[in-house]
Amino acid sequence: MPLKRLSLCAAAFLSVAATAQPAPWMNTALTPDRRADLVQAEMTRDEKLVLIRGYYGDDATINPNHPPPPEDIRKALPRAAGYIPGIARLGIPAQLETDASLGVSNQRHMRPGDTATALPATLLTASSWNPEIAYQVGAVVGQETRDKGFNVLLNGGVDLARDPRNGRNFEYAGEDPLLAGSIVGEAIRGAQDKHIISTVKHYALNDQETGRDWLSANIGEQAMRESDLLAFQIAIEKGNPGAVMCAYNRVNGTYSCENDFLLDKVLKGDWAYPGYVMSDWGGVHSTAKSMLAGLDQESAYQFDREDYFGPALQQALAGPDGAVLETRLNGMVHRILRSMFAHGLFDDPPAPKPVDVSAHGAVAQRAAEEGIVLLKNARNLLPLSKARRIAVIGGRADVGVLSGGGSAQVMPIGNDPSQEFLTGGPARNADGTPRIPHEKMIYDPPSPLAAIKAETRARVIFDDGSDIAHAAATAKHADVAVVFAQQWQREGVDAPDIALPGDQDALIAAVAAANPRIVVVLETGNPVTMPWLSKVGAVLEAWYPGNRGAAAIARILFGKVDPSGRLPITFPQSVDQLPRPEIPGKDLRQPDNRWTPTETLFDVDYSIEGADVGYKWFAKKNLTPLFPFGYGLSYTTFRFAKLEAAPGAPFTVSFEVKNTGKRAGKAVGQVYATPPGASARLVAFAKVELKPGESRTVTASVDPRLLASFDTAARLWRVAAGDYGFRLGNSSADSAATATVRIEETTIKP
Ligand code: BGC
Numbered sequence: 001m002p003l004k005r006l007s008l009c010a011a012a013f014l015s016v017a018a019t020a021q022p023a024p025w026m027n028t029a030l031t032p033d034r035r036a037d038l039v040q041a042e043m044t045r046d047e048k049l050v051l052i053r054g055y056y057g058d059d060a061t062i063n064p065n066h067p068p069p070p071e072d073i074r075k076a077l078p079r080a081a082g083y084i085p086g087i088a089r090l091g092i093p094a095q096l097e098t099d100a101s102l103g104v105s106n107q108r109h110m111r112p113g114d115t116a117t118a119l120p121a122t123l124l125t126a127s128s129w130n131p132e133i134a135y136q137v138g139a140v141v142g143q144e145t146r147d148k149g150f151n152v153l154l155n156g157g158v159d160l161a162r163d164p165r166n167g168r169n170f171e172y173a174g175e176d177p178l179l180a181g182s183i184v185g186e187a188i189r190g191a192q193d194k195h196i197i198s199t200v201k202h203y204a205l206n207d208q209e210t211g212r213d214w215l216s217a218n219i220g221e222q223a224m225r226e227s228d229l230l231a232f233q234i235a236i237e238k239g240n241p242g243a244v245m246c247a248y249n250r251v252n253g254t255y256s257c258e259n260d261f262l263l264d265k266v267l268k269g270d271w272a273y274p275g276y277v278m279s280d281w282g283g284v285h286s287t288a289k290s291m292l293a294g295l296d297q298e299s300a301y302q303f304d305r306e307d308y309f310g311p312a313l314q315q316a317l318a319g320p321d322g323a324v325l326e327t328r329l330n331g332m333v334h335r336i337l338r339s340m341f342a343h344g345l346f347d348d349p350p351a352p353k354p355v356d357v358s359a360h361g362a363v364a365q366r367a368a369e370e371g372i373v374l375l376k377n378a379r380n381l382l383p384l385s386k387a388r389r390i391a392v393i394g395g396r397a398d399v400g401v402l403s404g405g406g407s408a409q410v411m412p413i414g415n416d417p418s419q420e421f422l423t424g425g426p427a428r429n430a431d432g433t434p435r436i437p438h439e440k441m442i443y444d445p446p447s448p449l450a451a452i453k454a455e456t457r458a459r460v461i462f463d464d465g466s467d468i469a470h471a472a473a474t475a476k477h478a479d480v481a482v483v484f485a486q487q488w489q490r491e492g493v494d495a496p497d498i499a500l501p502g503d504q505d506a507l508i509a510a511v512a513a514a515n516p517r518i519v520v521v522l523e524t525g526n527p528v529t530m531p532w533l534s535k536v537g538a539v540l541e542a543w544y545p546g547n548r549g550a551a552a553i554a555r556i557l558f559g560k561v562d563p564s565g566r567l568p569i570t571f572p573q574s575v576d577q578l579p580r581p582e583i584p585g586k587d588l589r590q591p592d593n594r595w596t597p598t599e600t601l602f603d604v605d606y607s608i609e610g611a612d613v614g615y616k617w618f619a620k621k622n623l624t625p626l627f628p629f630g631y632g633l634s635y636t637t638f639r640f641a642k643l644e645a646a647p648g649a650p651f652t653v654s655f656e657v658k659n660t661g662k663r664a665g666k667a668v669g670q671v672y673a674t675p676p677g678a679s680a681r682l683v684a685f686a687k688v689e690l691k692p693g694e695s696r697t698v699t700a701s702v703d704p705r706l707l708a709s710f711d712t713a714a715r716l717w718r719v720a721a722g723d724y725g726f727r728l729g730n731s732s733a734d735s736a737a738t739a740t741v742r743i744e745e746t747t748i749k750p
Contacts, residue, residue: 392461448550
């Protein structure tokens, strides 16, 4: 695209040299690498230094350790997560970064009045077991990223759910590398198809929030490669993200953002990743060490203890290691520019425009409808049909559905934190003190109450649940009671346990005692225990379902939609079943902020479960969970049969699935393989829509790495020769059909 046109599209965010001739690097027939080389050849060293160091996108004085940035930068800050200035004379656009896990975020209401479509949480999208939905959700977020003038999306959380208390599990895609990698990879692909850069994050093993700046996630290489790193590898292969965000935590003693093994050896070496590595906000701890380990860009340097890629780097470039660092500097700039070319930042800059609320809402609704999980449905209490009096109880169901907090927080369409009635006030600890005083729980409108009323002619009565006896009395006089229960989760803080907070368990138990025709709708960011499970009729896990969550819940309750979500994470019966019943580091006194020098470093031992995360741990320890990974009910019934496994290239599995019930529905066929002497793992899945009586044969290919173990000495994946068991079912604990196949030894590059 000629530079002249570029400057027209670029609105306020880009300024370009006014040359009549297009610059040679604007030739779209050239490869991104070549284009990067061409522009880089024109850059001064000072200009290169601009591209590798970002500013916090909002409050320029967030960290008193650093002087505020110059006035021109302050004026250009996008009021979002991050900003890297462009180079006007060469037409290099600024990088304008926004967060993403639930939609385009505006966590601290940095741009007053600015709202975005609240998509379902990533954990819910993963519950859809439908990569096509993930692609569409990603495309919506990508489009809104552009609509708001941003070109870098801090999306793609794929850390595995090793702990059901991790405060950020709602931003991630569950506990299995294949499911998580497939869902997140497709979301990234969808976003980047809108000509922006998406990250994948937080690389790697940022699997708990407690002490995330101080902990070291310790685990052997083989286990790491077969679990968390495999999820990243799959997501990167499917999504081709322009950037990887390294994590806050250390891995085996070394900070992720200066971890030579993670960055140089695995990511850029074994996986030949061509994009750039950006740090998490405050994740940098050194200059030369980080650069030489593979960090390409320091994000929002104000969050770091020192200005590592600023004056400190200038000094280092003049020192004895100057030549090596200069070479690295060129490599860093090349990677950043290459991604900017590869993902359209030069050729198709964002043009701010209003969000298409209705089209994007439709995608949000479809995603929520496919991801909400029906966990119990005794005597077919659902779908609700004949009720004439419905009691809706608790969970601020008169306001909206709960969302997750932290950098992913979206100001949803229709809400505004200045409207106190749409927030829940601060979440509280057991003793009543606010968990995070300055942060309120945000509800995504519209309300489930309104959505339920829209679906039924029954009389609907609301009781806020604050008076348990009153709520029980309300339920007693209704044909059915729908109780909304919630667990607020937020970045930076883990849940203290896996119980529903406050007196919600008591509320549900009391309502169930008054009326056993009770449906519990959970809006949680993690698995929770259900001491009342045997007493209630039905349970729906709605996670954080976003702006169209209320409609999706109501349509499932009344049977307009068949619930087709399946759990992407195991629901334990208690924390005693976990590899770590206590969250490591929970009693250590944490410093007030990450730039205060501290000695509070500690270790988290992930070698306890190693690669056996989630359902694999439960199987190994012979533990029965509350609900297994992959589980979820439908309003119809399915029969799975005729499992066959055909070794070869590609390795395929096929099976038959039949709708044996009276309603249309979507089955999720799951194939688990057990290599000789190893644990069973998901190797293929397919979501199939079937009319009553309809059957279909499904064939899916199996990534041979899922059958392999990682040989660290030879540095490759090795599929051992032997008999492999295959199991088909509707969860990790189900076995509707089996097959055994002899497989010859093969190896696969790392
Ligand atoms: C989070 C990242 C986020 C960044 C920018 C950090 O605290 O860990 O996920 O992208 O902030 O907001």
